[in-house]
Amino acid sequence: MRKIRMGMVGGGDGAFIGAVHRIAAAMDSRVELVCGCFSGDPERALSSGQALGLETDRVYSDYHTMMGMEAALAADRRMDFVTIVTPNHLHLPVAKAAFEQGFHVLSDKPATLNLAEMKELMAVAESSGKLYGLTHTYLGYPMVQEARQRVERGELGTIRKLIVEYSQGWLAAADDPNNKQAAWRIDPRQAGESCCMADIGSHAFNLAEAISGLKVTELCADIGPLVPGRQLDDDGTAMLRFDNGARGVLIASQVSVGEENNLQIRIYGDRGGLQWQQEQPNSLKLMYNDQPAQIVRTGWSGTSEASCSLTRTPAGHPEGYLEAFANLYLQFAERIAAAEEGRPPAGLASSMPGLSDAYRGMAFIEAVVAASAGGDKWHSLKDHPGNTEA
Ligand SMILES: NC(=O)c1ccc[n+]([C@@H]2O[C@H](COP(=O)([O-])OP(=O)(O)OC[C@H]3O[C@@H](n4cnc5c(N)ncnc54)[C@H](O)[C@@H]3O)[C@@H](O)[C@H]2O)c1
Known part of the structure; x- marks a missing residue:
């Protein structure tokens, strides 16, 4: 190889x-x-x-x-x-x-x-x-794929409610022109029509759709700058409607003082619920009405083949952000090798984020900006032209 x-x-x-x-x-x-x-x-x-x-x-x-x-x-x-x-x-x-x-x-x-x-x-x-x-x-984390598989297997039943949040605090202070990462994110010419929703709201949106297997059809939103002088949003909330009738809330903020990278998601079906938190990435909480909550951990037998394939170390040796990124690299390398060899990519490589996720993310950003600026309550996400990944 x-x-x-x-x-x-x-x-x-x-x-x-x-x-x-x-x-x-x-x-x-x-x-x-x-x-x-x-x-x-x-x-x-x-x-x-x-x-x-x-x-x-x-x-x-x-x-x-x-x-x-x-x-x-x-x-x-x-x-x-x-x-x-x-x-x-x-x-x-x-x-x-x-x-x-x-x-x-x-x-x-x-x-x-x-x-x-x-x-x-x-x-x-x-x-x-x-x-x-x-x-x-975040799709490179084992417990995100574990959650995805459990939803797909129907363990939560019909999904009815999603709450996804990505809160940071690093843009809470007035702008410092020497902060290289902040400077372009608050400039519409370099960042686009949104700062916070494009930068981290798009991750939250992708995570909600990827784990639930549902698509957002409509949203309403309230976004904008909370730090005076900014042209782009540094905070916002969107209410979401999904294609199966489920409802959701997406919160993204870069001015929530003290927050680091607080990405978390809760999904509730009619039989069970789950919670995953990026700052505790090796645990997945499963919740029920007729039994105590369970914590599923990476590296244990009984977890899905998908999550095991993304785990390098034995249970209890923490893996995190770098390993999640590395998993995406392994998947992309596998896609290239498979294309060269004229075979389908193995494992999760076939479902790694590509053009259709990219399109959904841009449609989300456009809709959330339009919904917040406009007077209508609900805004549709622009139709996806189809899964056209090469
Ligand atoms: N996936 C994630 O979790 C994640 C996290 C952070 C940032 N990002 C994304 O990564 C991108 C970069 O973000 P960052 O925080 O590293 O920004 P950064 O400002 O730290 O780095 C940007 C780099 O691009 C270089 N650059 C600018 N113009 C260039 C040109 N014409 N040719 C070559 N290089 C050029 C800059 O010199 C700099 O080295 C952004 O799109 C951001 O949204 C993704």
């Missing part, structure tokens, strides 16, 4: 998520970083690549040059896929440049700046015939 070769755009010195991606990609020795364009500043792009020990001629000062130069290399040397870890406004242009040169794309979320761009991304991805993956990190 050969290693899958990865290039990276973004993730230079001082960046946040690029380093997490590199650790995750390296964790299982299935993927190797071979090249990159790590910054929009050419000097920083080069110094960042050199600090990672890459060959000098595989460190590029702009991403267009990177795509062209990589495409010109021998097939057994050039990158197989590019990981995009830039601010949101560059997700589409970088993905487009990669697809046009025949590379697969693994992008961080949100997929694009807005829904119109998302449609363009779908068209380019489809005509390229290459793979697209989206790093909705």
